[in-house]
Each structure stands twice: as structure tokens, then as C-alpha cells.
């Protein structure tokens with residue numbers, strides 16, 4: 001009887017403590033200003049949970065060896081669920097009634113116990129002996145405690161199952177050791193990163209499909225100027241910051257961090273977690289404010305972000321570092337005038353003034369280009385509006401892409417036109433945190449679309465595609481226009497059957513623009529188009545959704561400090577090194593900004609011979625000379 005009372009009290013105390021700490025950590029969920037946990041597409045979400053939790057696909061893909069060791073431990077937890085139920089049943093039924101386990105499940109669990117031991121000892125060796133930089137300098141004591149508890153659980157299971165005679169005295173002592181380790185988990189898990197054992201499946205269920213999404217400001221909240229204080233955290237933010245398993249994958253894949261910048265997406269999440277638990281108020285501030293404990297995240301770190309989404313792509317927990325946190329925090333700082341970055345202020349001033357683009361280039365340049373190239377003006381009758389964007393309006397390479405699109409669209413027999421006048425869609429302003437400037441600019445563009453009866457937009461700029469197809473749809477006046485928006489590689493893929501192409505073999509590589517691959521999920525269409533023109537695409541180390549940023553995103557093209565020398569060099573140089581490693585002399589891309597960055601890196605490397613071309617240029621070059629409009 002005493003055994004049962006002790007077991008009952010210990011179990012109730014452990015469960016109560018566990019629930020108390022978990023409810024404290026997630027307490028803000030109920031009071032959060034924004035209930036933004038997505039419940040759309042539930043079958044797909046459940047499938048993702050099955051793949052990423054049950055099959056551990058993402059964990060294994062990102063770090064195969066550590067991932068497999070983690071998977072052994074994880075699968076062991078599932079295998080041991082039944083064992084644990086039986087374990088407590090023995091305790092409450094009376095240990096004297098226990099008998100040796102001769103079932104087949106006993107053998108199955110014993111095999112898993114051995115596998116879990118291999119997994120946890122391997123992970124411990126990596127964490128405490130190898131200590132890869134990515135795990136951080138701080139040695140987690142709780143990780144050591146949890147690893148020790150798992151070892152005790154497995155060894156005591158094997159001892160009770162095989163070596164000790166039930167219900168002898170030694171078997172009973174071993175039973176209590178196993179019980180103590182099981183209940184000990186309830187005291188350690190909720191206070192540590194191991195809470196991900198509970199929150200992981202939930203966080204993965206709510207994983208976003210595409211990266212770097214910026215939320216709309218709350219219409220019913222006049223005080224919503226972006227993320228400023230911990231009280232501004234949404235439900236998804238609270239879930240995110242409590243789910244982090246501190247694996248460091250996000251930092252490992254962050255281009256800004258790789259080149260030696262101080263931005264570390266893992267630290268941003270953890271600092272937000274620490275600040276939330278400590279009852280902090282302001283989230284972001286100057287380095288001095290962070291030092292003094294008046295803020296938790298440094299402004300300088302936030303403005304190094306390229307919004308490339310690599311961190312979100314690799315995070316095994318589906319944490320949204322970028323649009324939901326970094327860019328929202330930038331928005332909060334800008335709205336309060338608490339930024340200290342001259343390049344940023346300069347970009348805003350340039351965009352605020354006519355002609356309203358981040359380069360400050362006169363509209364005349366675009367007008368003359370449109371007239372010289374005889375680009376048809378959109379009159380509401382044509383099927384497609386070709387949106388040039390700033391890149392294809394003002395940059396000489398971008399203009400060549402526009403010329404190529406003209407040839408292709410005419411050759412495919414598509415009706416199309418360009419707006420007589422375009423202002424910037426506001427992308428750099430929104431990514432840099434100036435929501436009001438973005439609203440002002442986007443309103444002009446939406447009015448132009450409405451008054452021109454635009455129904456379909458194609459653009460060679462994935463930043464603009466993303467703005468129109470996602471950010472702009474947060475505005476009802478745009479959403480109700482019902483405009484279809486595609487990137488030019490998507491349209492080119494659709495138009496292939498209508499094009500009389502002469503394929504010619506060319507070995508090249510493809511640089512996937514972040515906002516196309518991760519920000520839109522488009523990786524196959526540009527490759528299909530390249531295959532259709534006879535290209536042999538040699539993939540770089542980072543490609544597809546695992547692409548590596550060119551260094552221009554997140555408004556860095558305009559706000560980065562060109563004079564700053566980082567220990568790891570520059571992001572575009574790192575990317576160009578991958579181009580060189582493939583050993584090709586042509587790199588295709590599908591964004592007007594990537595060529596600016598890649599050509600700069602090629603020049604610095606003395607590799608002016610490497611051609612950086614847009615997919616549309618390659619397609620246009622395979623069209624017959626006499627092609628209409630060519």
C-alpha cells in the first residue's frame with residue numbers, strides 16, 4: 001500500500017509541476033493581441049507533422065548523422081510509450097504481482113533501448129565532447145541531465161527485462177530507479193529546451209509554407225505600429241520562442257552570420273524567450289540598451305538581416321524568425337524613430353521624394369526606355385501587364401531582361417503591355433520597416449492597377465511578385481481587384497509549348513533567388529525552362545529552397561555599409577565562390593538584383609568572363625531571328 005501511495009503522490013506532484021510550468025510559459029497565448037495560429041489546410045499540416053515528427057525527415061536531411069541519432073531517440077520515445085504505461089500499471093497493481101516479461105513487445109522494446117542508447121550517447125558525445133560551434137559556447141546542464149535520465153531509463157529497462165528476477169528485491173529497486181527517472185523528466189523538461197518534446201509537433205503543425213511573411217498591422221488597434229514590446233507578441237510568436245531547441249541550424253545557414261555579422265537568428269529567438277520569461281518590456285533597442293538590460297535584441301543585428309528566409313527554411317520547429325519577428329521589430333523601431341542607421345534614413349528620404357524609387361533615378365529614364373524599345377502601353381484590353389519594377393526600369397541589365405520578355409511574349413502570341421508610369425511597389429520600404437512609406441507607395445500602385453483594369457500581372461522581379469501576391473493581398477482594395485500575379489519564370493514555363501525554341505546545349509548553373517525559391521516556393525519552373533532550351537544545369541551546393549542569398553535582400557542593396565569589412569567577407573562573394581566551384585562560365589538567375597551582386601563579386605574575383613544572365617535572356621536567345629517583334 002505504501003508503494004502505491006508514494007507512487008501516486010510522486011506522479012501527481014510531477015504532473016502538477018509540469019502543467020504549472022508549461023501553463024506559465026504559454027500563459028500569454030490567451031492574452032495575445034493576435035490569434036494568428038493558422039488552421040487552414042489541416043490534412044496537409046498533419047502530413048507535415050507525420051513526416052517531420054514521426055519520420056524526422058527535416059532533421060535527418062539537414063544534419064544526416066546527428067539527425068539519425070536524434071531519430072533513434074525520438075522513435076524510442078514512441079516505442080517506450082507502451083512500456084511506460086505497463087510500468088505504472090505494475091506499480092499501482094502492486095510490485096509483488098509483477099512477473100517476468102516474456103512478450104514479443106519486450107524484445108522489441110529491448111532492441112529500441114539499445115538503439116536509444118546509441119542515439120543518446122552519440123548526441124552527448126557531439127554536444128559535450130565535439131561541441132560544434134553551432135551549439136553555442138554555453139554548455140547546457142539540462143541537456144546533460146536529460147541525457148543522463150534517458151540512459152538511466154534505458155539501462156534500468158534492460159536490467160528489469162533481462163537480468164533481474166521479478167519481483168525480487170533487486171528488481172524492485174531497479175523499478176524505483178526507472179520510475180524516478182521517468183518522473184524526473186517531468187521536472188526537467190518544462191524548464192528547458194526539451195519542452196520541444198511537447199511543443200514540437202504543435203509548432204510543426206503551424207509551420208508556414210513560405211518564408212519571411214510580414215503580418216498586416218491590426219486594423220482594430222490604433223496602437224499597432226509594429227512589434228515593440230513583449231506584450232505585442234502574437235500567439236505564433238509565443239509558441240515560436242518557447243519551442244526553440246537551440247540546435248543552431250538557423251545560425252549555421254544565416255548568410256549574415258556566416259560572413260561574421262553579429263546577427264544570429266537563434267540568439268534573436270532565445271533573447272526573446274529570455275525577455276518574455278523575465279517579464280521584459282521593450283524587445284529591441286541599441287546595443288547599450290541591451291547591455292543595460294532595458295532591451296533584449298540589438299537594432300544593429302536586426303538591420304543586418306537579408307530577409308532571405310534560410311533560417312526559417314531549416315528550422316526543424318517551423319519558427320518564423322523573419323517577417324514575424326526581425327522585420328516586425330524593424331517596423332517597431334522605425335515607427336518610433338529609434339533607428340541609428342544613416343543608410344536607412346537615406347533610403348527612406350530618397351523613396352519619399354519623387355520619383356519614388358530607392359535609387360532616386362528619374363522617371364524619364366524609364367519613359368525613354370519604354371519609348372525607345374516600343375514597349376506597348378497597357379490599355380486594359382491586353383491579357384498581361386508586364387510590371388517592370390525598378391530593376392527592369394532603371395538597371396541596364398534589368399532593361400535587357402525587359403527586352404527579352406518583349407521578344408518572348410510577342411513570339412508566344414500573348415497580348416501584353418507595360419504601364420506608362422510606375423512607382424516603386426514599396427518592397428524595400430516594407431522590408432526595412434517603414435510601413436507608412438510602403439502604404440503610401442502601394443496605394444499609388446493599387447490605384448494604377450484599378451484604373452487600368454489590370455487582371456494579370458507578370459514580372460521578372462520576385463520581390464515585386466511576392467509583394468503583389470502576398471503583401472498587397474493584405475489590403476482589401478487590392479484583394480478585391482482579383483488580379484492574378486506570376487513571376488516570369490512561371491509564365492515562361494506555361495508558354496513553352498507556344499514558343500519555337502532552338503535548344504542548344506549549354507552547361508550552366510542556376511542561382512535561385514531567395515524570394516522566388518523560399519518566398520514563393522518556385523524552384524522547378526526555372527529549371528524546366530532551362531531544360532527546354534537545352535541547358536545542362538549543374539547545381540551549386542546551395543540550390544532550390546536551400547539556396548544562398550546574393551546579398552541584396554531585406555533592403556541590404558540600399559542600406560548595407562559598403563565599407564564595413566567582415567571577417568568572413570561578403571555574402572555575394574560567398575555565393576560567387578559556389579558558382580566558381582561548379583566550374584561553369586554562365587550563371588542563370590531570375591531576379592534583377594542578383595546579377596548586380598553576382599557581377600560585383602565576379603569582378604572582385606577577376607572573373608569577368610563569367611556571364612550572369614536572366615532565364616528570359618537565355619530563352620529569347622533561342623527564338624528565331626525573324627520572330628515577331630524580335
Ligand code: SF4
Nearest residue numbers: 254305306308309311
Ligand atoms: S532571413 Fe537570412 S539573413 Fe535574416 S536571419 Fe534569417 S538567415 Fe539570417
Ligand code: SF4
Nearest residue numbers: 244245247248250315
Ligand atoms: S530557431 Fe529553430 S533552427 Fe534556430 S536554434 Fe531554434 S530550433 Fe534550431
